[in-house]
Amino acid sequence: MSRSPAASPGRATRNDVAKLAGVSPAVVSYVVNGTKRVGEATEERVREAVAKLGYRANPSARALRLGSTEMLGMLMPTAMNPYFAQLAHEVEVAAAKHGYLVITSSSDSSVATERVQLEQLAGRLVDGIFLCSTVFDPDLRNLDLAGIPIVVLNNSASVPARDSVGVDLLHGAHLAVEHLAEHGYEEIGLVIGGTTGDEEDGRETGWRESLDRLRLEPGPIARGSFTPDGGYDAMRRLIRTGDVPRALFVASDQMGRGVLKAAHETGLRVPEDLAIVSFDGSLDATYSWPTLTTVAQPLSEMAEAAVEALLGPQHEPRHLVVDAHLVIGRSCGC
Incomplete structure (x- = not known):
């Protein structure tokens, strides 16, 4: 007796979904990844099969196919400071426009922890890293050896041989x-x-x-x-x-x-x-x-510039300085 895909043991595959929906595995990829439009009836059958089988796309296989994990890392001194929380949010928004997810972490303003966190982000195979460092000139030689591009963010001075973005x-x-x-x-x-x-x-x-x-x-x-x-x-x-x-x-x-x-x-x-x-x-x-x-x-301008530097066309390293502006409250006597 043949076993239906719904009853197959273990994790459902793309082929299982295709068989149940009566389509090719390629069509399943089009629907799941949103890479190509298919007919409404076909899409509905695929989505019903996905739901019935509990299918989840394999991110490792997708990364291997694309040559990219579509993930970026961001390391900041602390997540407790609303300034860095807002900056991380703006980076997430800017990266999402390019289809990337951002993983954030914090170093607790420790140089030693910063090094460890950078290595851990590199181990997650991120496609690039935004670093809000605790020092003006961070040691990034290990990342260079790993071939992971990095943008030093929230840095007022230029950093040798790499892109950096900061306010004046x-x-x-x-x-x-x-x-x-x-x-x-x-x-x-x-x-x-x-x-x-x-x-x-x-x-x-x-x-x-x-x-x-x-x-x-x-x-x-x-x-x-x-x-x-x-x-x-x-x-x-x-x-x-x-x-x-x-x-x-x-x-x-x-x-x-x-x-x-x-x-x-x-x-x-x-x-x-x-x-x-x-x-x-x-x-x-x-x-x-x-x-x-x-x-x-x-922050929005800084984040957009950092994402463009990381994901845009290759170029010589450069330091982008943005100007701050005064926001009037009541504490100055105005």
């Missing part, structure tokens, strides 16, 4: 400081996180340059991690030492949230006693109180 931190800092100066604030301090290497962050360089150009004396600097806790602790130190300036440039919206909390606890009014401009343009700025005036990074 100097220009962004200039926007923040000049805006505060236009309000008449003559003492503008800085709250900023530290870098993994010895490089000075472009936001700090831009802050200094702007004050020099405006002939203003630099206000106090308070350092901490690029987190709400880091901003909170930095602001608490300024308060304890009695060195709170009239205005602050805060190097991230996450730190800005912490600065606001410390100010509120001490009775400092924002912006009446302390004006603030932060950096990133994330949801943290929108839903703080008062809302943070912030230098916003154009």
